[in-house]
Amino acid sequence: MTPPAPPAAAPADRRRDLAADCSSCAGLCCVLPAFAASADFAIDKPAGRACVHLTADARCGIHADLRQRGFPGCTVFDCFGAGQRLVRAAAVERPAADPGVAAAFPVLRQLHELLWYLTEAAALPLPAGLHDEVTTALGRTERLAAGSPAELAAVDAGVVRAEAGELLGRVSAAVRPGGDDRRGADLVGADLRRTDLRRVSLRGAYLLGADLRGADLTGTDLLGADLRAADLRGADLTGALFLTRPQVAAARGDGGTRLPAVLGRPAHWTAAAPGVSRPRPRRRGGRRGGRRGGRGGAAGR
Numbered sequence: 669m670t671p672p673a674p675p676a677a678a679p680a681d682r683r684r685d686l687a688a689d690c691s692s693c694a695g696l697c698c699v700l701p702a703f704a705a706s707a708d709f710a711i712d713k714p715a716g717r718a719c720v721h722l723t724a725d726a727r728c729g730i731h732a733d734l735r736q737r738g739f740p741g742c743t744v745f746d747c748f749g750a751g752q753r754l755v756r757a758a759a760v761e762r763p764a765a766d767p768g769v770a771a772a773f774p775v776l777r778q779l780h781e782l783l784w785y786l787t788e789a790a791a792l793p794l795p796a797g798l799h800d801e802v803t804t805a806l807g808r809t810e811r812l813a814a815g816s817p818a819e820l821a822a823v824d825a826g827v828v829r830a831e832a833g834e835l836l837g838r839v840s841a842a843v844r845p846g847g848d849d850r851r852g853a854d855l856v857g858a859d860l861r862r863t864d865l866r867r868v869s870l871r872g873a874y875l876l877g878a879d880l881r882g883a884d885l886t887g888t889d890l891l892g893a894d895l896r897a898a899d900l901r902g903a904d905l906t907g908a909l910f911l912t913r914p915q916v917a918a919a920r921g922d923g924g925t926r927l928p929a930v931l932g933r934p935a936h937w938t939a940a941a942p943g944v945s946r947p948r949p950r951r952r953g954g955r956r957g958g959r960r961g962g963r964g965g966a967a968g969r
């Protein structure tokens with residue numbers, strides 16, 4: 669008897685390839701950018717100089733203790749896989765010391781971040797014409813990302829970002845019918861536990877320290893939203909739009925936080941805290957938490 673066919677495997681999410689692989693890199697992000705001493709980095713470091721904690725084999729000497737040693741910013745940064753790709757493309761002996769690599773790295777990182785968003789957009793249920801636009805933009809961005817270091821350095825990443833941002837804005841509107849638009853909203857420290865945020869655009873919104881415990885963020889556009897120290901314990905982000913690894917790593921979460929499958933749970937998140945329940949959201953149009961206005965209009969990539 670013919671055995672039954674195995675169930676079809678879910679298509680692989682190509683975003684899995686858009687992740688840093690430090691073992692295949694050369695410590696570019698530990699050498700090329702400048703750091704200012706702050707809550708994110710314990711030291712000042714000029715651009716182009718290796719961090720004092722970078723070892724001779726381009727590894728972080730304090731990797732297991734970054735947060736305790738005052739470097740939480742390093743646990744949040746993600747090159748979206750640009751580092752290892754550029755090291756391969758450059759094929760030079762000391763990539764982190766190469767001026768061409770230094771010029772290309774910030775460009776390729778931005779292109780890889782755009783590839784993350786466009787890849788997600790291409791998998792969304794869109795009208796045919798819009799889907800074609802997304803796949804065209806995806807192919808164009810991939811061709812740019814495949815350039816040599818010299819070609820990458822000549823790319824005007826700001827223009828590419830602006831074009832992609834406009835397209836992604838239309839994608840967002842298409843998949844959030846009737847959803848509110850709170851782009852760039854100042855929601856710093858806001859209590860949003862009982863606010864219905866489903867299908868709301870929070871693109872570029874300031875959500876630093878916001879209380880999103882138990883929130884349902886299905887269909888919520890979070891592109892460029894600042895989620896630093898936002899409390900996501902018990903929140904459901906499985907259907908959130910344009911969420912990235914750095915955003916998740918910068919937020920607080922626990923074992924009860926639900927994330928899209930492509931995003932791993934940050935190592936520093938705790939196990940589910942007892943007593944964190946999911947409050948019922950208020951009806952759409954009810955009072956929303958947080959301050960209004962002020963700094964609106966920023967970010968929205």
Ligand code: SF4
Nearest residue numbers: 698719721722728742
């Ligand atoms: S602390 Fe570690 S991860 Fe951060 S810049 Fe220095 S070497 Fe890199």
